[in-house]
Amino acid sequence: MSGHCSSCGCHETCGCHKVIVNCGQGGGPTTTPATEPPPTQETPPPVETKPTPVCTMARVDFVTLRVSDDAEWGAGDWTLVLEANGIQEIKEYPDNFIDDDDGIPYDIGVSINVPIDQFTSELRVKVSGYERDSGFNGENDILPVAQRTWSKAQDFGIGQTFDVSANNDDAAYSVTARISCARQSSMVLSRSQLVRSSTWRLDREILKLAKHKKPPIEITDALALNQSIRSLERKGWKLKTVSENEFIFEGLGRVPSLRMNDPRKPRKKKGD
Ligand SMILES: [Ca+2]
Protein backbone atom coordinates (compact mmCIF):
# COMPACT_ATOMS: atom_id res chain seq x y z
CA MET A 1 0.00 0.00 0.00
CA SER A 2 2.83 2.41 0.77
CA GLY A 3 3.94 1.90 -2.81
CA HIS A 4 0.77 3.57 -3.96
CA CYS A 5 1.67 6.49 -1.82
CA SER A 6 5.04 7.11 -3.37
CA SER A 7 3.90 6.59 -6.93
CA CYS A 8 1.21 9.13 -6.33
CA GLY A 9 3.80 11.75 -5.74
CA CYS A 10 2.49 12.96 -2.49
CA HIS A 11 4.77 13.72 0.36
CA GLU A 12 5.78 10.67 2.21
CA THR A 13 3.79 11.01 5.31
CA CYS A 14 0.41 10.95 3.70
CA GLY A 15 -1.76 7.91 4.14
CA CYS A 16 -2.90 5.91 1.18
CA HIS A 17 -6.50 6.89 1.49
CA LYS A 18 -5.59 10.51 1.48
CA VAL A 19 -3.37 9.97 -1.54
CA ILE A 20 -6.21 8.94 -3.71
CA VAL A 21 -8.43 11.73 -2.58
CA ASN A 22 -5.85 14.45 -2.74
CA CYS A 23 -3.82 13.46 -5.75
CA GLY A 24 -6.39 12.57 -8.33
CA GLN A 25 -5.00 14.83 -11.03
CA GLY A 26 -2.86 13.19 -13.58
CA GLY A 27 -1.69 10.91 -11.19
CA GLY A 28 -1.16 7.88 -9.32
CA PRO A 29 -2.92 4.66 -9.40
CA THR A 30 -6.62 4.92 -9.17
CA THR A 31 -7.13 1.42 -8.09
CA THR A 32 -9.93 2.04 -5.66
CA PRO A 33 -11.54 5.30 -6.58
CA ALA A 34 -14.41 4.75 -4.22
CA THR A 35 -12.38 5.08 -1.07
CA GLU A 36 -14.09 8.29 -0.14
CA PRO A 37 -16.75 7.34 2.35
CA PRO A 38 -20.25 7.57 0.98
CA PRO A 39 -21.93 10.74 2.08
CA THR A 40 -24.32 9.03 4.42
CA GLN A 41 -25.41 10.78 7.56
CA GLU A 42 -23.27 9.86 10.49
CA THR A 43 -25.24 7.35 12.46
CA PRO A 44 -25.76 8.72 15.93
CA PRO A 45 -24.14 6.75 18.72
CA PRO A 46 -26.45 4.70 20.90
CA VAL A 47 -28.20 7.16 23.14
CA GLU A 48 -29.55 4.89 25.83
CA THR A 49 -27.94 4.91 29.20
CA LYS A 50 -26.93 1.41 30.19
CA PRO A 51 -29.74 -0.30 32.07
CA THR A 52 -27.80 -0.90 35.22
CA PRO A 53 -29.84 -1.82 38.27
CA VAL A 54 -30.90 1.16 40.27
CA CYS A 55 -30.34 -0.28 43.68
CA THR A 56 -28.59 -3.57 44.29
CA MET A 57 -29.31 -3.70 48.00
CA ALA A 58 -32.35 -2.29 49.75
CA ARG A 59 -32.37 -1.72 53.47
CA VAL A 60 -35.52 -2.05 55.53
CA ASP A 61 -35.37 -0.25 58.85
CA PHE A 62 -37.95 -1.28 61.39
CA VAL A 63 -38.18 1.92 63.35
CA THR A 64 -40.91 1.98 65.96
CA LEU A 65 -43.64 -0.18 67.42
CA ARG A 66 -46.93 1.19 68.68
CA VAL A 67 -49.18 -1.09 70.69
CA SER A 68 -52.85 -0.56 71.35
CA ASP A 69 -53.45 -4.03 72.79
CA ASP A 70 -50.49 -5.74 74.47
CA ALA A 71 -52.19 -9.16 74.89
CA GLU A 72 -51.68 -9.20 78.63
CA TRP A 73 -53.53 -8.23 81.82
CA GLY A 74 -50.56 -6.15 82.88
CA ALA A 75 -47.66 -5.29 80.63
CA GLY A 76 -46.79 -7.70 77.85
CA ASP A 77 -43.70 -9.70 77.03
CA TRP A 78 -43.21 -9.24 73.31
CA THR A 79 -41.09 -10.94 70.74
CA LEU A 80 -41.30 -9.50 67.24
CA VAL A 81 -40.36 -11.46 64.14
CA LEU A 82 -39.33 -8.93 61.51
CA GLU A 83 -39.01 -9.99 57.94
CA ALA A 84 -38.06 -8.59 54.56
CA ASN A 85 -38.30 -10.89 51.55
CA GLY A 86 -38.04 -13.87 53.83
CA ILE A 87 -34.96 -12.67 55.72
CA GLN A 88 -35.79 -12.70 59.43
CA GLU A 89 -34.61 -10.84 62.47
CA ILE A 90 -35.95 -11.27 65.98
CA LYS A 91 -36.55 -8.39 68.35
CA GLU A 92 -37.17 -9.53 71.88
CA TYR A 93 -38.34 -6.98 74.41
CA PRO A 94 -37.80 -7.64 78.12
CA ASP A 95 -40.59 -9.08 80.23
CA ASN A 96 -43.29 -6.58 81.11
CA PHE A 97 -41.81 -3.99 78.76
CA ILE A 98 -44.69 -3.50 76.34
CA ASP A 99 -47.69 -1.85 77.91
CA ASP A 100 -50.59 -0.48 75.92
CA ASP A 101 -51.27 1.91 78.78
CA ASP A 102 -47.97 3.64 77.98
CA GLY A 103 -49.27 4.93 74.70
CA ILE A 104 -45.70 5.49 73.54
CA PRO A 105 -43.79 4.22 70.55
CA TYR A 106 -41.11 1.65 71.34
CA ASP A 107 -37.85 1.66 69.48
CA ILE A 108 -37.23 -1.36 67.31
CA GLY A 109 -33.89 -0.50 65.75
CA VAL A 110 -33.64 -3.52 63.47
CA SER A 111 -32.45 -3.30 59.87
CA ILE A 112 -32.55 -5.98 57.22
CA ASN A 113 -30.60 -5.76 53.98
CA VAL A 114 -32.38 -7.21 50.99
CA PRO A 115 -30.43 -7.99 47.82
CA ILE A 116 -32.12 -6.82 44.63
CA ASP A 117 -31.26 -8.32 41.30
CA GLN A 118 -32.99 -8.64 37.96
CA PHE A 119 -35.13 -11.48 39.26
CA THR A 120 -36.42 -9.61 42.29
CA SER A 121 -40.03 -8.72 41.61
CA GLU A 122 -41.11 -7.31 44.96
CA LEU A 123 -40.05 -6.35 48.43
CA ARG A 124 -42.29 -7.76 51.14
CA VAL A 125 -42.09 -6.32 54.61
CA LYS A 126 -43.68 -8.51 57.25
CA VAL A 127 -44.08 -8.36 61.01
CA SER A 128 -45.32 -11.16 63.22
CA GLY A 129 -44.38 -12.50 66.63
CA TYR A 130 -45.82 -13.53 69.93
CA GLU A 131 -46.51 -12.32 73.42
CA ARG A 132 -44.67 -14.68 75.72
CA ASP A 133 -46.81 -16.62 78.13
CA SER A 134 -46.03 -19.70 80.07
CA GLY A 135 -47.16 -21.77 82.99
CA PHE A 136 -50.23 -20.25 84.58
CA ASN A 137 -50.83 -18.01 81.57
CA GLY A 138 -50.74 -20.94 79.14
CA GLU A 139 -49.42 -20.78 75.57
CA ASN A 140 -47.92 -17.73 73.91
CA ASP A 141 -50.34 -15.33 72.36
CA ILE A 142 -49.73 -15.16 68.62
CA LEU A 143 -49.43 -11.63 67.28
CA PRO A 144 -51.32 -10.94 64.06
CA VAL A 145 -49.31 -10.58 60.85
CA ALA A 146 -48.82 -7.05 59.54
CA GLN A 147 -47.30 -6.70 56.11
CA ARG A 148 -46.93 -4.64 53.02
CA THR A 149 -45.55 -5.52 49.62
CA TRP A 150 -43.81 -3.08 47.31
CA SER A 151 -43.55 -4.02 43.66
CA LYS A 152 -40.67 -3.50 41.31
CA ALA A 153 -42.80 -0.89 39.55
CA GLN A 154 -42.96 0.92 42.88
CA ASP A 155 -39.18 0.80 43.01
CA PHE A 156 -39.42 -1.65 45.91
CA GLY A 157 -40.66 1.14 48.17
CA ILE A 158 -37.22 2.72 48.26
CA GLY A 159 -37.50 6.11 49.89
CA GLN A 160 -40.78 5.26 51.62
CA THR A 161 -41.60 5.44 55.30
CA PHE A 162 -44.83 3.66 56.13
CA ASP A 163 -46.82 1.84 58.79
CA VAL A 164 -47.99 -1.74 58.77
CA SER A 165 -50.61 -2.67 61.33
CA ALA A 166 -52.69 -5.64 62.36
CA ASN A 167 -54.95 -6.84 65.10
CA ASN A 168 -56.54 -10.02 66.33
CA ASP A 169 -58.41 -11.12 69.45
CA ASP A 170 -55.27 -10.87 71.56
CA ALA A 171 -53.19 -8.01 70.27
CA ALA A 172 -53.13 -4.90 68.13
CA TYR A 173 -50.10 -2.96 66.99
CA SER A 174 -48.50 -1.02 64.22
CA VAL A 175 -44.89 -0.82 63.10
CA THR A 176 -43.24 2.05 61.28
CA ALA A 177 -40.73 0.93 58.68
CA ARG A 178 -38.53 2.72 56.22
CA ILE A 179 -36.95 1.46 53.01
CA SER A 180 -33.81 2.94 51.58
CA CYS A 181 -31.08 1.91 49.22
CA ALA A 182 -28.11 0.42 51.03
CA ARG A 183 -25.92 -0.10 48.02
CA GLN A 184 -25.78 2.45 45.30
CA SER A 185 -25.74 1.35 41.77
CA SER A 186 -23.52 2.76 39.13
CA MET A 187 -24.13 4.19 35.71
CA VAL A 188 -21.55 4.24 32.95
CA LEU A 189 -21.64 6.93 30.31
CA SER A 190 -19.25 7.67 27.51
CA ARG A 191 -17.63 11.03 26.98
CA SER A 192 -19.49 11.50 23.71
CA GLN A 193 -22.84 10.78 25.36
CA LEU A 194 -22.12 13.35 28.04
CA VAL A 195 -20.93 15.96 25.56
CA ARG A 196 -23.88 15.37 23.27
CA SER A 197 -26.50 15.58 25.97
CA SER A 198 -25.42 19.12 26.77
CA THR A 199 -24.44 20.38 23.34
CA TRP A 200 -27.99 20.78 22.08
CA ARG A 201 -28.90 22.63 25.24
CA LEU A 202 -25.97 24.98 24.77
CA ASP A 203 -26.98 25.46 21.15
CA ARG A 204 -30.38 26.51 22.31
CA GLU A 205 -28.79 28.82 24.84
CA ILE A 206 -26.87 30.53 22.08
CA LEU A 207 -30.04 31.09 20.08
CA LYS A 208 -31.55 32.68 23.14
CA LEU A 209 -28.54 34.93 23.63
CA ALA A 210 -28.67 35.98 20.01
CA LYS A 211 -32.33 36.79 20.36
CA HIS A 212 -31.52 39.09 23.23
CA LYS A 213 -28.54 40.48 21.34
CA LYS A 214 -26.09 39.22 23.90
CA PRO A 215 -22.61 37.97 23.06
CA PRO A 216 -22.53 34.26 22.30
CA ILE A 217 -20.74 31.71 24.41
CA GLU A 218 -18.20 29.42 22.87
CA ILE A 219 -19.33 25.81 22.96
CA THR A 220 -16.50 23.44 23.61
CA ASP A 221 -16.57 19.75 24.44
CA ALA A 222 -15.12 20.57 27.82
CA LEU A 223 -17.91 23.02 28.55
CA ALA A 224 -20.60 20.56 27.44
CA LEU A 225 -19.01 17.75 29.41
CA ASN A 226 -18.85 19.89 32.49
CA GLN A 227 -22.49 20.92 32.12
CA SER A 228 -23.62 17.30 31.86
CA ILE A 229 -21.64 16.24 34.91
CA ARG A 230 -23.07 19.09 36.94
CA SER A 231 -26.59 18.35 35.76
CA LEU A 232 -26.23 14.70 36.81
CA GLU A 233 -24.90 15.82 40.17
CA ARG A 234 -28.01 17.90 40.67
CA LYS A 235 -29.99 14.70 40.06
CA GLY A 236 -28.03 12.92 42.78
CA TRP A 237 -25.46 11.17 40.58
CA LYS A 238 -21.89 11.83 41.48
CA LEU A 239 -18.97 11.24 39.15
CA LYS A 240 -16.92 8.52 40.80
CA THR A 241 -14.26 7.49 38.33
CA VAL A 242 -13.15 8.23 34.82
CA SER A 243 -11.48 5.39 33.00
CA GLU A 244 -10.44 6.05 29.44
CA ASN A 245 -13.66 7.15 27.79
CA GLU A 246 -16.02 5.88 30.45
CA PHE A 247 -17.42 8.08 33.13
CA ILE A 248 -18.75 6.12 36.07
CA PHE A 249 -21.38 7.73 38.26
CA GLU A 250 -22.86 6.54 41.49
CA GLY A 251 -26.18 7.61 42.75
CA LEU A 252 -29.44 6.80 44.41
CA GLY A 253 -32.81 6.38 42.88
CA ARG A 254 -33.66 5.93 39.27
CA VAL A 255 -31.00 6.08 36.61
CA PRO A 256 -31.65 9.34 34.80
CA SER A 257 -32.13 9.07 31.08
CA LEU A 258 -30.02 11.47 29.12
CA ARG A 259 -31.66 13.37 26.34
CA MET A 260 -29.42 13.56 23.33
CA ASN A 261 -31.46 15.75 21.03
CA ASP A 262 -33.59 18.80 21.29
CA PRO A 263 -37.07 17.44 21.92
CA ARG A 264 -38.60 20.49 20.27
CA LYS A 265 -38.88 19.84 16.62
CA PRO A 266 -37.69 22.71 14.47
CA ARG A 267 -40.61 24.91 13.61
CA LYS A 268 -41.81 24.46 10.09
CA LYS A 269 -42.74 27.39 7.98
CA LYS A 270 -46.22 27.55 6.63
CA GLY A 271 -46.57 25.61 3.45
CA ASP A 272 -43.78 23.18 4.22
CA1 LIG B 1 -50.69 -13.00 77.30
Ligand SMILES: [Ca+2]
Ligand atom coordinates in the same frame (compact mmCIF):
# COMPACT_ATOMS: atom_id res chain seq x y z
CA1 LIG C 1 -52.07 -4.95 79.18
Ligand SMILES: [Ca+2]
Ligand atom coordinates in the same frame (compact mmCIF):
# COMPACT_ATOMS: atom_id res chain seq x y z
CA1 LIG D 1 -47.13 -12.66 79.06
